Amino acid sequence: MMTKRSKADFRALRESLGLTQTDLAIELGVQPQTVKKWEAMNHPYSPPESAWIRLDEMEAEQILATEDIVNRIIELVNRFNGDPGLIPIKYYRDQDDYNVHGRDVAPYGLINARIRAAAKELRRRKLNVQLLYPEEYEKLLAEAKGI
Template sequence: MDGSLSRMRGKADFRLMRELLGLPQEWIAKRVGVDARTVRNWESPRYFYPPKREAWDLVEGLWRRADAKAAGLVEIASSAARVARERGVEPAPLMLAYWRDAAQWAKAHPEDEDAGMWRIENAAARLAADRLHAMGLPVAIAYAEPEA
């Protein structure tokens, strides 16, 4: 595979990835310089025009970021579970942080100019939780609490 997730993908694929990442159509539109109606049309089977390359690149890049973070969390949990079981105890759940909103994210990450990244962090937590459940490993979710 050449690294492009969008090869031979269609409108429904774009919408699925956008929604799995928790990205509103307006958020995508702002970043690729179109209006939200254009993004809705990209996802609608009633219109011919597919998502533009820049939009695919954005969504795929964010997907890779969320996927890489989720993979790292799964690796940590898998390693910890293996060690715990080698010692004869059941592993403790991996605690995953989940951001409530952009304001909480901005408070914790004042250097980050794009407050929308909280959605990608949440997508990574959802992906990791799903993978850990599928592996039979314990996981717990808690709201992230930025320092006051």
């Protein structure tokens, strides 16, 4: 039997996904104040099952996305006979930064959480990973291309 999850469990899961209360509120179609109340100890309302279900789905999506990032990079590493040298990965400062330099429409915190998880796994595999802000990343690529 599964133990009832707490308000702290809810907050920890949300934060592990890189979501702010506002990000989650938008995802769930509720007001940010509602999410804040769900997480507040002094408020009687707990997160509804539908919110837990969506967070659990997002966690599963994050695991798959992280595995995809790692697998794509490992595929590239194998093309370099297992020694790619430095593996640069873009990391975003804020939502505006991601809106300019990112690919998908998503909260930058969600994307950065996936990047952190992938970098952690790649480092566990003894690969040399460096997180770079987009401008640093582009400069490194230009230097590598001799531009």
